[in-house]
Amino acid sequence: MNILEKIVLHKRKEISQAKANIAARELELFPAFSRTGNSLSGQLRKENSTGIIAEFKRKSPSKGTINDRVQVEEVTLAYAQAGAAGLSVLTDEEFFGGDADDLKLARKSNPQTPILRKDFIVDEYQILEAKAWGADVILLIAACLSPEEIKHLGQFAQSLNLEVLLEVHDQEELERSLNPYLNLVGVNNRDLKTFQVSVDTSLQLVEQIPNEFVKVSESGLSSVETIHQLYAAGYRGFLIGENFMKTPVPGNALADLVGGLQYVTL
Numbered sequence: 001m002n003i004l005e006k007i008v009l010h011k012r013k014e015i016s017q018a019k020a021n022i023a024a025r026e027l028e029l030f031p032a033f034s035r036t037g038n039s040l041s042g043q044l045r046k047e048n049s050t051g052i053i054a055e056f057k058r059k060s061p062s063k064g065t066i067n068d069r070v071q072v073e074e075v076t077l078a079y080a081q082a083g084a085a086g087l088s089v090l091t092d093e094e095f096f097g098g099d100a101d102d103l104k105l106a107r108k109s110n111p112q113t114p115i116l117r118k119d120f121i122v123d124e125y126q127i128l129e130a131k132a133w134g135a136d137v138i139l140l141i142a143a144c145l146s147p148e149e150i151k152h153l154g155q156f157a158q159s160l161n162l163e164v165l166l167e168v169h170d171q172e173e174l175e176r177s178l179n180p181y182l183n184l185v186g187v188n189n190r191d192l193k194t195f196q197v198s199v200d201t202s203l204q205l206v207e208q209i210p211n212e213f214v215k216v217s218e219s220g221l222s223s224v225e226t227i228h229q230l231y232a233a234g235y236r237g238f239l240i241g242e243n244f245m246k247t248p249v250p251g252n253a254l255a256d257l258v259g260g261l262q263y264v265t266l
């Protein structure tokens with residue numbers, strides 16, 4: 001079994017437990033459920049956007065512990081103040097050390113900033129949770145879902161005014177997963193089965209992503225030069241976690257990167 005299969009297996013057990021603890025109709029009563037969302041795709045389309053989606057991630061299967069000495073409110077607020085276009089908050093506990101409170105606290109500190117619930121979504125219930133906890137965007141990973149599931153979950157999320165980021169890693173996943181119920185398409189430079197990272201993955205797939213979707217490059221990004229190269233290729237979103245989180249003050253690492261960015265539209 002590869003790591004993705006292990007994560008999804010564990011996730012399905014967690015979801016059964018969560019449903020037994022809190023019924024779906026109770027999630028709909030959470031105060032955040034009725035808030036108007038912040039648009040990540042809208043932010044990334046703005047001319048003056050940094051395009052950076054800054055991630056709060058304590059640990060990962062590929063890197064182990066990255067940073068367990070920081071507070072989510074402090075880090076996400078510093079990210080937003082340093083110019084992040086959006087935030088990504090891991091809510092998976094077992095493999096990434098996150099939880100629902102991380103998302104709720106990030107929302108409380110950043111009422112106006114788009115926030116992605118970064119998790120392994122395989123069930124409508126998790127989309128209700130995302131809305132109830134204050135997310136604006138959900139992630140659908142093509143490697144874990146059938147095309148029918150992606151369409152169904154995307155439509156369900158958009159019916160709750162959540163945006164949908166589809167994540168793919170190769171051409172086959174991209175071709176079978178596109179549908180009208182998506183707002184952003186992300187190319188993960190990390191192969192989630194082998195952990196190999198290559199930015200060439202984003203560069204090779206960009207032309208095949210229809211322009212109606214905002215294009216996001218994910219994982220393994222750290223240099224201004226690479227971000228400029230991806231921007232020139234057509235990407236408008238850059239999802240970065242470890243490069244910031246491995247430093248003592250992640251917001252300062254983001255500020256340093258943003259200081260070097262200069263986007264030129266050809």
Ligand SMILES: O=C(O)c1ccccc1NCC(=O)[C@H](O)[C@H](O)COP(=O)(O)O
Pocket residue numbers: 003004055057060061062063188190192195218219220221239240241242243
């Ligand atoms: O990061 C991992 O090890 C990982 C393993 C299995 C499934 C997903 C995984 N990561 C999720 C992500 O896609 C990244 O957190 C995100 O793109 C940021 O990547 P990075 O900047 O390299 O931290």
